[in-house]
Amino acid sequence: MTTKKHYWNEYQKEIADDKYFYERSCIRQTFFPGSETAFLRILKEELGKDILDVENQHTCTGIGFYSDIVPLETTMTIVARLFSLMTEAGYENYVPSCVTSFGVFSEIVDLWEHQPDMLEKARKILFETTGRTFELPKNIAHPSDIIYKFREELKEKMRYRLVNRFTGRPLKVVEHIGCHYAKIFPDKGVGKAEFPHVLAGMIESWGGEVVDYPERRHCCGFGFRQYVVRANRGYSVANSKKKFESMQPYEPDFIVTNCPGCTMFMDKWQYTIAEMEHKTYDKKGYGIPVLTYEEMAGLLLGYDPWELGLQLHQVQSERLLDKLGIHYDPNEKYKSVSGRILPNPEKPQYLRV
Amino acid sequence: MKEREKPVHGDDNPKPREVKRRLKSTKRISRRKRLEFEEVELPLQVAIIGGGVAGMEAASVLTEHRCPVILFEARPELGVNVKNKYKIFPDFSDAGRLVETMTKAMDHPLITVNKDTEIVEIIREPDAYTLLDNKGVPHTVPAVLLASGYEPFDAKRKEELGFGIYEGVINSLQLEDMLREHKVLNSLGEDPRRIVFLQCVGSRDEKVGNHYCSKICCITAVKQAIEVKRQLPDTEVYVFYMDLRLWGQGYEELYREAQEQYSVRFVRGRISEAASTFDGRVQIKSEDTLLGQPLKMVTDLLVLMIGMEASPGTQKLGKTCGLEGPYGFVRSKSPHLEDNLSDKPGFFLAGTCKRPMHIAEAVNDGRAAALEIIKYLRK
Amino acid sequence: MADFGFSISKPQSIDTNDMDVGRLQALEAKVPSFKRCINCGACTATCSAGQFGGFNIRRIHNLYRWDQRKGLEKELQQCMLCGKCTLVCPRGVNLRYLIIRLRKALADNK
Numbered sequence: 001m002t003t004k005k006h007y008w009n010e011y012q013k014e015i016a017d018d019k020y021f022y023e024r025s026c027i028r029q030t031f032f033p034g035s036e037t038a039f040l041r042i043l044k045e046e047l048g049k050d051i052l053d054v055e056n057q058h059t060c061t062g063i064g065f066y067s068d069i070v071p072l073e074t075t076m077t078i079v080a081r082l083f084s085l086m087t088e089a090g091y092e093n094y095v096p097s098c099v100t101s102f103g104v105f106s107e108i109v110d111l112w113e114h115q116p117d118m119l120e121k122a123r124k125i126l127f128e129t130t131g132r133t134f135e136l137p138k139n140i141a142h143p144s145d146i147i148y149k150f151r152e153e154l155k156e157k158m159r160y161r162l163v164n165r166f167t168g169r170p171l172k173v174v175e176h177i178g179c180h181y182a183k184i185f186p187d188k189g190v191g192k193a194e195f196p197h198v199l200a201g202m203i204e205s206w207g208g209e210v211v212d213y214p215e216r217r218h219c220c221g222f223g224f225r226q227y228v229v230r231a232n233r234g235y236s237v238a239n240s241k242k243k244f245e246s247m248q249p250y251e252p253d254f255i256v257t258n259c260p261g262c263t264m265f266m267d268k269w270q271y272t273i274a275e276m277e278h279k280t281y282d283k284k285g286y287g288i289p290v291l292t293y294e295e296m297a298g299l300l301l302g303y304d305p306w307e308l309g310l311q312l313h314q315v316q317s318e319r320l321l322d323k324l325g326i327h328y329d330p331n332e333k334y335k336s337v338s339g340r341i342l343p344n345p346e347k348p349q350y351l352r353v
Numbered sequence: 354m355k356e357r358e359k360p361v362h363g364d365d366n367p368k369p370r371e372v373k374r375r376l377k378s379t380k381r382i383s384r385r386k387r388l389e390f391e392e393v394e395l396p397l398q399v400a401i402i403g404g405g406v407a408g409m410e411a412a413s414v415l416t417e418h419r420c421p422v423i424l425f426e427a428r429p430e431l432g433v434n435v436k437n438k439y440k441i442f443p444d445f446s447d448a449g450r451l452v453e454t455m456t457k458a459m460d461h462p463l464i465t466v467n468k469d470t471e472i473v474e475i476i477r478e479p480d481a482y483t484l485l486d487n488k489g490v491p492h493t494v495p496a497v498l499l500a501s502g503y504e505p506f507d508a509k510r511k512e513e514l515g516f517g518i519y520e521g522v523i524n525s526l527q528l529e530d531m532l533r534e535h536k537v538l539n540s541l542g543e544d545p546r547r548i549v550f551l552q553c554v555g556s557r558d559e560k561v562g563n564h565y566c567s568k569i570c571c572i573t574a575v576k577q578a579i580e581v582k583r584q585l586p587d588t589e590v591y592v593f594y595m596d597l598r599l600w601g602q603g604y605e606e607l608y609r610e611a612q613e614q615y616s617v618r619f620v621r622g623r624i625s626e627a628a629s630t631f632d633g634r635v636q637i638k639s640e641d642t643l644l645g646q647p648l649k650m651v652t653d654l655l656v657l658m659i660g661m662e663a664s665p666g667t668q669k670l671g672k673t674c675g676l677e678g679p680y681g682f683v684r685s686k687s688p689h690l691e692d693n694l695s696d697k698p699g700f701f702l703a704g705t706c707k708r709p710m711h712i713a714e715a716v717n718d719g720r721a722a723a724l725e726i727i728k729y730l731r732k
Numbered sequence: 733m734a735d736f737g738f739s740i741s742k743p744q745s746i747d748t749n750d751m752d753v754g755r756l757q758a759l760e761a762k763v764p765s766f767k768r769c770i771n772c773g774a775c776t777a778t779c780s781a782g783q784f785g786g787f788n789i790r791r792i793h794n795l796y797r798w799d800q801r802k803g804l805e806k807e808l809q810q811c812m813l814c815g816k817c818t819l820v821c822p823r824g825v826n827l828r829y830l831i832i833r834l835r836k837a838l839a840d841n842k
Contacts, residue, residue, distance in 0.1 A: 194512040214628040214636040217513075230737050238741035249631040275734050349734070589753060609823075612767045616760070618797070621771070638745075643771050644794050647745035 011192045015149045016093035016139040020051040021086040025098030026059050028260045028292075034309030036097055038298040039143050046157050046301060047150055052089055057082060062100035067224040073125070076118065079108045080126040084134035094137035095146065099259035102142045103180025106188050109136060140188075142181060144258035144293050148190055148198045151205040159302035162208030164253070165325035170209040171253040174288070175199035176243075176266065178259020179219050199256055199293055206300055215246035221269075222261035240269040244281040244288070251282070254289040254320050256296050266290045271314045274351035285352040287315035299326060306332050316353045354674040354697070356477040398423050399726055400484055400494040402472050402670065404431040406712055407704025408500035409455045410719035411726075416463040418727050423492060424464060425484070427471040427501075427666055431456050434502060434705075435712055437526050439533040442576040442711075443603035451712070471666065475674055482699065496699045496726050499674075499683060500719060501666040503705035506555025506563075506659040514554065514657060515627040521635040522627055522655045524554075525573060532580050537588075537654075541633055545588050545653030548581055549637060550574045551624045552594040556660030563680060567660030567709045571597050572604045574658050575611050582615035590617045591650070593624050593639055601711070622648075627655050661709040674700065682708055693722040701726055751799035755841065759796070762833045768823040769793070775817035775827050781810040789817060789827060796834060805838040 020043070028035055043049040061078050064070035086094055096102050112119035126132055147154070162171045177196045182189025191197030194217060200210045221239025226232045243266070247255075257263045267290040274280050280287050290313060291299075298308045305326060310317045311333045321328050334342040347353055399415055401408045404426030412422045430436070432452035441448045459466050467486070474485040475497065483493045508516035508524050515522045520540035523531075531537045539545045552574060556567040571594065578590045597619065599605045611617040622639040630636050635655045640647045663671070663681035670676075671683040676695050678684030683706050686694040693701050703722035704715040760767050773790050781787040787810040795804060808831060817827040 192512065195518070212629055214630050216628060217626060232738075233736070234738040234741045237738075238743070241740060242743070272736060273740065276736060276740060609768060613764070616757075616767060619770075641746065641794065641798070644746075644791060644798075648748055648798065649745055650748040 011187075011190070013141075013145065013188060013190055014139060015141045015145045015190075018049050018093075019091055020049065020093045020095045020141075020146070021089060021091035021137075022051050022053045022143075023057055023060070023082060023094065023096040023101060024053070025096075025101060025260050026063070027264065028097055031260065031264050032292055032295065032309055032312060034298070034307060034312075035292040035294040038294040038303060038308055039097070039147075041303075042147070042154070042294070042297060042301065046154060051095070052091055054085055054089060057085060060096065060098070060101040060104045062098065062104045063224055063228075065104060066100065067228055073121070075104065076108055076111075076122040077125045077129070079105060080122040080134055081130060081132060083137065084126065084130075084132035086137065087134045088132070092135070092138040094140045095143055096140070097143055099142060099178030099181045100261065102140065102188075103184050105137075105140050106185050109140065110185065112136070142198075142258065144181075144198050145190060147293055147297055148201050151202050154297060154301070155205055158206065158300040160300045160324050160326060162203060162206045162296075162300070162324075164323045166323065170207055171323065172211050172250060173203045173208045174211045174213065174216075174247050174250075174252045174255040175203060176216075176220060176255060176257040176259075176262050178257065178262050181258060199258055202293060202296070203256070206296075211247060211250045211252050213243075213247040213250055215243045218243055218246075220257075220259075220262040220266050222259075222265045227265070236265070237269045237272055240266055241273055244270070244273070247288075248281045252288055253323060254291055254317075256291050256293055258293050263290055263292050267314045271348055271351050275349060278350050280351060284319075285350075286319060287351055289313065289315045289317045289320045291317070299324065302326075304328070304332075306335065315351070354475055354477050397421070397496070397730055398492075398494050399496045399498060399730075400425065400482070400492055401498045401500055402484070403500035403502050403666070403704070403706065404428075404459075404466065404468070405500060405502045405704060405715070406432055406435050406452070406455060407502070407715040407719035407722070408498065409459060410716045411498050411500060411703055411723040412464050413455070413458045413461075414720050414723035415726065416461050418723075419463070420727065420730065421463045422465070423494070424459065424466045425470045425472050425486065426466065426468045429469050431459065431466070431468070434505075437529060439529045440576070440580065442572045443601065443607050445576070445580075448712075472670065475670065477697065480699070496701065496729060498701045498703055498722055498726060499667075499670060499676075499695075499706055500703045500722070501670055501706045502664050503661040503667070503709065504664040506561070506567075506662050508554055508657045508659050510561050511554055511558075511657070513626050514551070514624065514655070515629070515635070516657055519627065519629045519635055521629070521633070521653060522657065524657045524659045525550075525570070525577065526659070528577055528581075528654075528656050532577065532584065535584055537581055537584055539634070539653035543653075544585060547589040547591070547650075547652045548578075548654045548656060549624075549635075549650065549652040550578060550590070550592040550656045550658060551637075552592065552597075552658045553623065554657040554659050555662065557595065563660065563662065565680060565709070566598060568598060568600070569709060569711045570658040570660055571599055572601065572607065572711075574656075575599070575604070575608050575617075577656070578617040579607070579611050579615050582611075582617065590615070591652075592617060592619045593622055593637075594619060595621070595623055624655070661705060663706065667706040671706070676700075676702075678707070682706060693718070693725045699729060701729075746798045746800060748798060753799075755799055755837065756797055759830075759833055759837055763826055763830045765823070765825045766793070766830050769825050770823055772822060774820040774822065775825075778816045778820045779811075780814055780816065781812055785810045787811065789831065793830065793834070801838060801841070805835065808835050808838065 043051045061070045061075045065075045182193040182196050186193035189196045203210050221236040226236045270287040282288055295308050305328045398421045401424045404424050412424050415422050435448050436452045438448035471487040472484045473487050476483040481493050481495050482497045483491050485491050555561055574592050599608045622642045624637045624639045626638045628636050634651050634653050636651050668681040676683045685692045685702050686696050701722050703719045776782050776788050776790045811831050815828040
């Protein structure tokens with residue numbers, strides 16, 4: 001079936017040009033720590049942008065907030081404090097690394113627009129407890145928005161394309177958008193909620209082909225208390241499984257997402273499903289690699305795969321690197337920052353690595 | 354609507370004083386020769402904005418009463434909305450032939466048809482209206498009939514349904530074309546194994562700003578489902594609906610026939626998402642709300658039953674004339690006894706510029722409006 | 733196998749792509765009036781078995797429409813074949829006969 005892809009990007013959101021205040025994600029720094037470093041490097045070195053990464057920042061409470069264990073007032077105050085850090089540093093464009101943080105900020109700002117008394121309350125609590133004040137950001141954009149905005153500029157600097165060097169054909173890429181990117185506020189997402197163009201735009205610009213599979217728009221199943229509580233995880237993983245089964249016939253080369261939860265679970269659940277049901281979703285039993293958009297961009301820009309942290313994913317990426325024609329040193333894979341060779345991790349029983 | 358004391362006018366148009374004089378003379382004629390009046394040509398011209406079935410029927414009736422008409426149609430053809438259909442419910446008569454009959458009647462010495470002519474401004478004069486067309490020509494007339502009609506809903510606005518993205522997702526008008534050609538084919542050019550209709554696309558949907566029911570889609574889907582089964586007896590046909598509103602004469606019977614004779618299957622539930630499958634078909638998600646269970650289905654064609662919205666002309670003229678009603682349709686003086694009247698004397702309304710109507714309703718409404726106009730001009 | 737402490741949930745939705753339409757068509761051939769059902773629920777409302785045993789004939793035949801046959805045979809045993817459902821049906825569906833044919837179809841198609 002022919003898809004008319006040009007239709008998806010009709011809606012463009014406002015994305016600031018420069019002078020960004022960066023807010024880190026809790027889980028991204030643990031599960032794919034190279035991504036945020038890569039993002040800062042891309043913005044500073046490749047695009048020459050001013051992006052501030054301050055050290056006295058903290059969680060946005062997203063996971064706790066959406067699991068109903070952090071009350072609204074707490075989240076509001078936390079958001080207010082993060083904004084005060086931005087205001088104090090003289091910045092106006094807020095860039096939260098995590099899609100759920102992006103959702104939290106968009107939601108709180110929307111709440112304050114509709115209920116100014118809540119904004120006043122947040123200002124009061126923040127001032128009484130910390131002596132800080134804040135301004136609302138002029139622009140809130142997700143880092144994937146910024147990479148999307150400058151995708152053509154980045155393309156000029158890229159050493160590789162999303163093309164299979166053995167066949168010369170575009171790589172088939174599954175893109176997956178975090179729910180909190182555009183489902184809460186469709187206007188806040190490039191291409192809106194049903195067919196966000198933010199990752200598809202990068203893939204297409206950089207030579208790849210977007211896989212449009214039936215369950216493309218289905219949630220990855222990450223949820224919040226759904227995976228926090230062990231007894232609920234069967235439900236969480238079933239959603240990812242539904243997606244894998246649906247994308248499998250297209251034989252995707254990799255998955256790229258813009259949400260920490262999606263990246264983590266679409267990666268790690270492949271291990272779970274393989275170990276529980278002996279099922280993998282590629283022909284050779286390795287699973288489908290799952291990358292963040294920063295890792296994808298970093299690889300194409302020629303950054304070292306191990307510095308990007310690809311070895312920290314569950315599904316290993318050597319086969320993808322080979323297809324891209326990217327050189328890597330297997331001996332460097334498990335090397336610490338100080339240069340020490342670390343022991344190899346334990347291998348799963350069924351999922352090949 | 355602009356109002357002015359001293360109007361601008363073209364050479365061929367009567368000055369307001371002239372209009373008034375003619376109006377007075379009409380009164381004299383009508384008083385003196387009441388019986389022969391029907392035979393006497395009214396020296397006045399009525400402007401009809403919109404050459405759909407309502408406008409054309411009104412023009413026919415006005416000429417039967419010897420009243421000259423100037424008809425404006427923004428598009429290059431008359432009766433396009435009806436002409437775009439193949440057969441019409443409930444009797445499967447030919448839409449094209451209906452329009453042809455009506456269009457032929459427009460070839461009349463008392464009717465001037467201006468196609469490709471849009472009215473861009475309406476100025477209210479004392480006892481008259483001046484209409485400015487897109488070529489800059491003013492037309493001053495004592496009475497105006499607004500019959501600027503509807504426009505089919507653009508299903509692209511329901512992005513989750515994939516119209517304009519997936520070849521297998523079509524709207525009900527595209528299906529009419531396929532039925533006319535006897536070529537109901539899936540996106541691969543094969544006979545479809547399954548066709549799914551979805552009701553209420555653009556109607557009864559807050560997300561597109563339309564709370565109203567377009568009221569013709571239920572019966573249209575029933576009609577189209579039967580036509581599909583007549584052309585392709587082996588194709589499975591499903592109709593997904595929120596409520597079935599088969600209110601007109603013969604509609605319920607047609608529904609029953611669709612079930613009984615043609616095995617059309619009706620499922621209560623709204624389709625929330627359409628996506629393409631690996632083999633080029635369309636996967637849909639819905640709930641069978643009568644069972645309370647979600648379901649998944651793959652179909653060759655998903656037909657979106659698009660509703661009726663006020664046409665751009667209706668929306669624009671409604672606004673400039675201060676007659677804007679709900680959802681961009683125009684507002685009549687009263688929905689019961691004065692439905693062809695607006696709150697402006699001499700300014701009349703007919704057809705789907707007011708609300709969704711089926712063809713016969715729009716035709717009747719055009720006829721009723723013409724009689725109101727005659728009544729007004731004779732006064 | 734590693735013990736994860738949970739298992740992967742099974743899909744709850746009806747996958748119509750797995751259904752055999754032939755089974756429904758065979759039933760409709762035996763009871764043509766069945767096609768006319770409009771799901772008004774008069775049958776279930778009047779059903780004696782429905783008042784006490786949770787028996788819902790409308791739900792049963794709707795499940796059968798999607799070829800969801802699990803548990804239906806047992807459930808249908810609750811019907812006492814009094815025929816009241818047939819009496820009240822506004823679309824003239826011969827429900828009593830439908831139940832008999834359904835029982836037979838389910839028994840034959842295990």
